[in-house]
C-alpha cells in the first residue's frame with residue numbers, strides 16, 4: 226500500500242501549525258509526508274506577524290518534483306493564500322484524479338483564521354474554493370468559523386450544522402466533517418459532525434467528548450486533517466480515521482505545553498492508546514443524543530450494562546449452523562458455542578433454539594444465539610450475539626431485563642466505540658482475515674488493528690473472528706484477545722476433534 230501523503234499548506238515559523246504540524250502528525254501515524262509550501266508565515270505563539278504567499282511557479286515546481294516520483298495516496302490541503310493558488314492546485318488535482326493509476330484522495334482543511342484570530346487568506350477566495358476546489362475534495366474539515374465563512378450559515382444548533390454540511394456537499398465535497406472545537410454546545414462539550422456521501426451504511430454521525438480545558442490548542446485543525454489523511458492512506462474507513470484523529474487531538478491537548486508567551490501548540494504524540502481520549506459515538510437515547518434532540522427509532526433501542534459473562538476469557542468459540550455441529554462441539558468440551566442459522570424457517574428456528582439451550586445445559590456449555598433475540602429470550606439462552614445493524618431494531622431493554630448476555634460484532638474503531646455505548650457482555654472484532662464464510666468486503670481488520678482494539682477494550686471479554694485457522698490462532702491469541710471464534714476451522718477440518726484440541730492448545734497457551 227502507498228503510504229505517501231502530501232501536504233500542500235503554509236509554513237508556521239512557530240512550529241505548531243501548518244506544514245510543521247502536518248509532518249509531525251503524519252509521522253505519528255506511520256506515513257511518509259511530503260510537502261508543497263504555499264506561504265511562509267512569520268508567526269509565533271502570540272500571532273501572525275507576516276504572511277508571504279509563495280508564487281504559483283514555485284508551488285508548481287514542488288508539485289512537479291513530487292508527482293514525477295512520489296505519487297500520493299492522499300493529498301492534504303491546508304492554507305491556500307489567494308485565488309491563483311486555489312486555481313493552480315485545483316488544476317493539478319483534477320489532472321491527478323484523471324490520470325494517476327490510483328486517484329488520490331483529497332482532504333481539505335480550509336484554513337482561514339489562525340487560533341490567534343488572524344485572517345490567513347485573502348477575502349475573495351470563497352467563490353474560487355466553491356467553484357474550483359470543492360468538486361475535487363473527498364473530505365473537507367472546517368471548524369465552525371470556516372463553515373460560517375464558506376456557507377454563510379451561522380451555526381446556532383445541530384440543524385444548522387447539518388444544513389451547512391449539505392451546502393458544502395452540494396458544491397461537490399463528498400464528505401464534510403464540521404469540527405465543534407469552537408462551539409460550546411452543549412456547554413462544556415466538543416461535538417463534531419460528519420456527513421459522508423461516499424461511504425456505505427450510516428453516512429451521518431456525531432462524535433463528542435468533554436472539552437479539554439487548555440489554552441494550548443494551536444495547530445489542532447492542521448493536525449486533525451493530517452491524521453485523517455494518514456489513516457485514509459493506510460486504508461482506514463473515514464469513520465475510523467475521524468475517531469482516531471479526535472482521540473489523537475484529545476491526547477495532544479492534554480499533553481500540550483507552552484513554548485512562548487502565548488498559545489502553545491497541541492502536542493504531537495503517538496497512536497492514541499487510552500480509551501479516555503476517545504470520543505463518544507453519539508447515539509439516540511444517550512445523554513448527549515438527548516441534548517442534540519436525536520430521535521430514537523423506538524424507546525427500546527438504548528440499554529446499557531448487560532449481564533457479565535461467566536469468564537473474562539471465552540477461549541475457543543465455535544460458531545455453528547446446526548444442532549448437529551453444536552452438539553459435537555459441546556461434547557468435545559468447547560465451552561462457548563453460537564448457533565448461527567441463516568435461511569431457516571421460523572418453525573425450524575424455534576425448534577433448534579429450544580434444543581440448543583437444552584444441549585448447552587446438558588454439556589455445561591454457554592450457548593449464544595445469533596440474531597434471533599426474541600426466541601433466545603423465550604427459550605432462556607445463555608446469550609445472544611447481535612451485529613451493528615441489529616442494534617437499531619432489537620429490544621435491548623428486553624434483552625437486558627431477561628438477564629441474557631449480549632455479544633456485539635464490531636468492524637473497526639467507530640463500531641467498537643458504538644458498541645461500547647451499550648456496555649455489552651463481550652465485544653467481537655472482525656473480520657481479522659479474509660473469509661469465505663461471509664462477505665466481509667472492505668471490513669478486514671488485520672492483526673495490527675486487533676492489537677489496538679484489545680487493550681482499548683480490556684474491560685470486556687474480547688473475541689476475534691474471521692478467517693482464523695490453526696496456523697493463525699497463535700498469532701491472534703498473542704494479541705491478548707480472550708477468545709478466538711471460528712466456523713470453517715472446525716466444520717471443514719478433516720478431523721474436527723483433533724482440530725478442536727489443537728485450537729484450544731494454541732489459544733490457551735497464550736494465557
Ligand SMILES: Cc1ncc(COP(=O)(O)OP(=O)(O)O)c(N)n1
Pocket residue numbers: 542544563565595596610611612613632633634653654655663688690710
Ligand atoms: C463471535 C461472533 N462475532 C461476530 C459475528 C458476526 O455477527 P453479525 O455481525 O451479526 O453477522 P452474522 O453472523 O449475523 O452474519 C458472529 N456471528 N459471532
Ligand SMILES: Cc1ncsc1CCOP(=O)(O)O
Pocket residue numbers: 655656659660661662663665690691692693710711712713714
Ligand atoms: C460470521 C462472521 N463474522 C465476521 S467473519 C465471520 C465468519 C467467520 O468464519 P470463518 O471462521 O470460517 O472464517
Ligand SMILES: [Mg+2]
Pocket residue numbers: 595596610611612615
Ligand atoms: Mg447477526
